[in-house]
Amino acid sequence: MQNQLGVSRRLTPYVFAAPAVLVMLFGLLYPVVDALRLSFYEVRLGEQITPQAFRGLAIFAEALSDSSNLKSMAVTLEFSVVVVVVEMAVGTGLALILEKPLRGMRVFRTLLVLPMMIAPICVGLIWRYMFDVNVGPINSVLAGFGLQPAWLAESGLAFFAICVTDVWQFTPFVFILALAGLQGLDQSCVEAARMDGASAFQIIRYVKIPLLAPILMITILMRLIDALRGLEVVYAMTNGGPGLSTELFSLHIYKSAFVTQRMGHSAALSVCLLVVTTALSVLLLAWSNPLRQRGR
Amino acid sequence: MGPEAFAREEQAGDSFRIGAVALLAALSVLPILVMLSTSLKTQRQIFSGGFSFLMLPTFENYRQVLEGRFLGYLGNSIVVSVIATVVTLVFGTMCAYAISRFTFSGRSPIAISTLLVRTIPPAVLAIPAYFILTPLHLDGLAGLTISYVALNLPFTIWLLYGFIEQVPTELEEAATVDGCGPFRLFFTLIVPLLKPGLAAAAIFTFRIAWNELVLASILTNRTSRTLPYGVYLFITDVGIDWGQLMAAGMLVALPPLVFTFVAARQIIMGLTDGAVKG
Numbered sequence: 001m002q003n004q005l006g007v008s009r010r011l012t013p014y015v016f017a018a019p020a021v022l023v024m025l026f027g028l029l030y031p032v033v034d035a036l037r038l039s040f041y042e043v044r045l046g047e048q049i050t051p052q053a054f055r056g057l058a059i060f061a062e063a064l065s066d067s068s069n070l071k072s073m074a075v076t077l078e079f080s081v082v083v084v085v086v087e088m089a090v091g092t093g094l095a096l097i098l099e100k101p102l103r104g105m106r107v108f109r110t111l112l113v114l115p116m117m118i119a120p121i122c123v124g125l126i127w128r129y130m131f132d133v134n135v136g137p138i139n140s141v142l143a144g145f146g147l148q149p150a151w152l153a154e155s156g157l158a159f160f161a162i163c164v165t166d167v168w169q170f171t172p173f174v175f176i177l178a179l180a181g182l183q184g185l186d187q188s189c190v191e192a193a194r195m196d197g198a199s200a201f202q203i204i205r206y207v208k209i210p211l212l213a214p215i216l217m218i219t220i221l222m223r224l225i226d227a228l229r230g231l232e233v234v235y236a237m238t239n240g241g242p243g244l245s246t247e248l249f250s251l252h253i254y255k256s257a258f259v260t261q262r263m264g265h266s267a268a269l270s271v272c273l274l275v276v277t278t279a280l281s282v283l284l285l286a287w288s289n290p291l292r293q294r295g296r
Numbered sequence: 297m298g299p300e301a302f303a304r305e306e307q308a309g310d311s312f313r314i315g316a317v318a319l320l321a322a323l324s325v326l327p328i329l330v331m332l333s334t335s336l337k338t339q340r341q342i343f344s345g346g347f348s349f350l351m352l353p354t355f356e357n358y359r360q361v362l363e364g365r366f367l368g369y370l371g372n373s374i375v376v377s378v379i380a381t382v383v384t385l386v387f388g389t390m391c392a393y394a395i396s397r398f399t400f401s402g403r404s405p406i407a408i409s410t411l412l413v414r415t416i417p418p419a420v421l422a423i424p425a426y427f428i429l430t431p432l433h434l435d436g437l438a439g440l441t442i443s444y445v446a447l448n449l450p451f452t453i454w455l456l457y458g459f460i461e462q463v464p465t466e467l468e469e470a471a472t473v474d475g476c477g478p479f480r481l482f483f484t485l486i487v488p489l490l491k492p493g494l495a496a497a498a499i500f501t502f503r504i505a506w507n508e509l510v511l512a513s514i515l516t517n518r519t520s521r522t523l524p525y526g527v528y529l530f531i532t533d534v535g536i537d538w539g540q541l542m543a544a545g546m547l548v549a550l551p552p553l554v555f556t557f558v559a560a561r562q563i564i565m566g567l568t569d570g571a572v573k574g
Contacts, residue, residue, distance in 0.1 A: 012478045013398035017406055020391035020449050023383075027421075027446025028413050034424035049427075094320065098313050110560040111321040113567070114328060117556045118549040119507035121524045125531075125545050126331045129538060137330055137347035172324060173567065180568045229417040232509045236528060250419040254510060257423045270420040281415040290454055291407055 032274065038267035045261035055264070063268045071244045072252035079159070079248060080227040083166040084220060090167070091174025092216065096204055099182045112172035124236025127165040128152065131237075155245035158238050162246050165233060170226070174219055181215035182208065214287055221284040228277050249273055331549070335542035342538050357543035366544060368519070369526035376437055376522060377505040380444035384501045385494055387445065388452030389460075393482055395453070396460040397468070414450040418510040421447075426514050436520040440512060444505040452497045455566060459493035460486065496562035499555050506551060523548045 039060065041053045063069055102108075115123065130136050131151035139148055151157045185208065193207045209216075231250035234240065240247035240255065247255075253273060257266035329349070334342060336353035362370075394400070395407050421443065429439035463486060471481050487494075509524040516522060527548055530541040556563055 009478075010400070013394040013400040013403070016390045016394035016398070016478075016482070017402070020387040020453065021406060023387060023442065023446050024410065024413065024449055027443050028416060029409075031421045031424035031428060032416065034428060035420055038424060038427065045426075094316070098317055100310075100313070102310070102313055102317060104314065105317065106560070108317045108321045109564060110556060112324050113560070113563060114553060114556055115324050116567075117503060117552040117563070118328070119509070119524050119527075119552070121507070121509050121527055122331070122545045122549045125527070125541060126327045129334065129542070130327060130330065132538075135342055135347070135538065140347040143346070168323070168327065172320075175320075176564060177568055225415045229415070229419075231419060232524075235509070236531070250417055253419045254422060258514065263423060263427075267423050270417075270423060273417055274420050277415045277417055278412060281412055284415075285408075285411055289411070290457060291411075 035267045035270050035274070038264055039271050041264045042262075043264045045258065045263055047263075053264070059264050059268045060272075063265055063272070068244060068247075069252065069269060072247045072249050075159070075244065075247055076228065076249040079163065079166075079246075080224055082163050083170070083227060084223050086163070086167050087171045087174045087223060088216065088220060091171045091219075092178045092212075094171075094175050095178035095182055096208065099179065101183070109176060112176065115169045116173055120230060120232035121236050123165065123169055124233040127161065127168075127233075128237045131161045152238050153242055155242055158242060158246050162234055162237060162248075165237065166227070169233075170223060174223070177215060177219045178212065181212050185211050218284065218288050221280055221287070225277055225280050225284070228273065228280075328549070328553075331542050331545055334538055335546045337539055339537070339539055357539040358547075361540050361543045361547070365518070365521070366523075366526055366547075369521050369523050370547070372437060372516075372520060373506060373523040376441050376444065377502050380441050380448065380505040381498055381502045383441070384445045384448045384452050385497055388449050388497065389456050389487065389490065389494070390482070391449070392453045392456040392460055393486060396457055397465070410450045410453050414454075416447075418447070418508070422510050422514050425511060429515060435515045436517070440515050440520075440522070443511050443515070444501075444508065447508075448501040448504055452501060455497050455500075455569060456490060456493050458569060459490050463489050492562065495559060496566040499559055499563060500566050503552050503555065507548075 038049070040056050041049050042055050042059065043049050043053050047053075130138050133139060133148065133150045133153065136151075138151070142148065149157055151161050189207055189211065190203060193203050198206070227248075229250060231248055231254055234246055234248050234251050235254075238246045240251050244252075249269070250273065253266050253269045256262055256269065260266075330347075333349050333351065335357055336355070337351050338354055338356065341351055391406070391410075395403060425439070425443060426435075429435050429443075432439075434442065467485060468481060471485055476485070507524060508522075509528065512522045513525045513528075516525065523544075527541070527544045530537065530544055
């Protein structure tokens with residue numbers, strides 16, 4: 001009897017953890033392992049995977065020398081750097097200006113998160129309309145100045161447009177995190193610097209930013225990972241065009257799997273993407289680990 | 297500078313700051329209002345040069361959108377999102393409880409791997425999901441629901457882990473001494489204390505399932521389609537009926553917008569939790 005109780009007690013945590021673990025094994029881990037397996041085979045959508053189709057690492061070599069893949073990687077790198085730099089600068093800057101608790105801040109904060117909450121596909125459609133050459137509100141304003149740029153039909157302008165959209169959507173995210181960080185800072189450090197006669201700028205530069213650094217670092221990593229994962233906004237706005245000028249890597253993977261239908265090739269690209277996002281994720285864990293933080 | 301002048305300057309600074317935040321909020325909301333106003337316009341108003349918020353609102357676009365297949369997509373989206381949310385919350389809370397309260401072999405691997413899989417890109421899952429789920433006849437709504445539960449579990453587990461850690465263990469010790477079994481203890485004692493965390497987790501899970509497009513576009517067909525891909529299909533080669541497209545977009549955007557207004561505090565906590573406390 002005593003022994004039976006001991007066994008059931010030892011089994012308890014497994015029973016609690018099992019449902020979630022099983023779903024994640026089937027829905028996340030198994031697909032990832034399968035993507036790795038697929039990436040060794042030259043296989044098209046709808047075809048069976050046969051031993052004859054095995055190409056091994058050759059597919060990776062081919063994928064990494066294909067010019068359209070490299071172009072998409074370059075676009076993605078440029079996009080991520082531009083949007084993360086702009087969002088961090090504007091979001092953190094605004095948080096530093098608006099740090100003091102304000103009346104009505106709660107309402108404003110609610111409005112600021114709206115762009116992040118609605119479906120990315122809606123964001124893409126809204127901005128496709130905003131930038132529409134004929135009926136869009138932006139050109140309707142610019143028409144007053146005699147300008148009628150074809151935003152989404154010219155490579156440079158289209159790239160600019162997808163950056164504007166991302167900045168619109170996620171600058172509030174940086175702002176809210178930086179603000180929460182600032183309001184949680186140890187005020188005695190700031191007070192001490194002020195007593196020592198430091199100017200407002202010096203306090204920001206030498207006290208607040210260094211104290212805020214971990215949160216800023218986490219925010220940068222979260223934004224980078226998201227920029228690499230997302231594809232819906234661009235899918236709706238430009239579908240990667242014109243040419244490959246807005247073809248973010250996630251979208252490129254999706255299109256090479258389900259438009260060009262080269263599954264093995266696309267799986268190889270997705271494995272590359274997974275390596276990068278997982279590396280960033282490990283870095284994120286080094287900065288922010290809920291297990292370690294809570295002292296366990 | 298006297299105290300009055302100081303107070304006056306302080307006040308001027310405050311109104312500048314409020315003005316700045318208001319401008320920022322306006323920039324966030326304006327494009328969404330553009331979507332709303334376009335959805336209420338007639339085709340002619342949209343195409344007669346120059347955008348304007350002025351119009352005689354008509355629900356014609358909504359009527360036409362809901363006449364087509366869209367109503368079916370709406371039903372599919374509701375079913376998938378609600379089931380995925382409920383299952384994620386039950387499984388996620390149980391797993392978070394195991395990680396928080398028990399020491400068992402497998403605890404660290406589970407903890408670390410859930411933290412790492414938080415960032416798997418949906419595009420990575422889409423390709424194998426097609427190969428795995430189709431032969432099992434799990435393409436369609438069932439497969440989609442399973443995928444959404446899997447995608448949402450890591451975030452939910454870690455959000456609720458934080459809440460469970462704040463529940464003092466004395467309560468459970470007392471209940472155990474009184475002869476309460478672990479499952480009854482969990483569902484009757486712990487779960488009710490986690491309501492704020494469960495609310496936040498529910499909103500995030502529902503929103504992700506409701507908004508998801510990539511997996512949905514691959515795993516569903518004409519009858520099992522969910523809303524986001526249904527909206528995308530309003531873009532055709534022939535041209536875009538902006539009025540109908542925006543009406544469809546508004547219908548997809550509505551639930552997350554409502555949740556944000558109802559539960560802003562939980563949402564902002566969910567957004568900042570990992571970064572600021574972690």
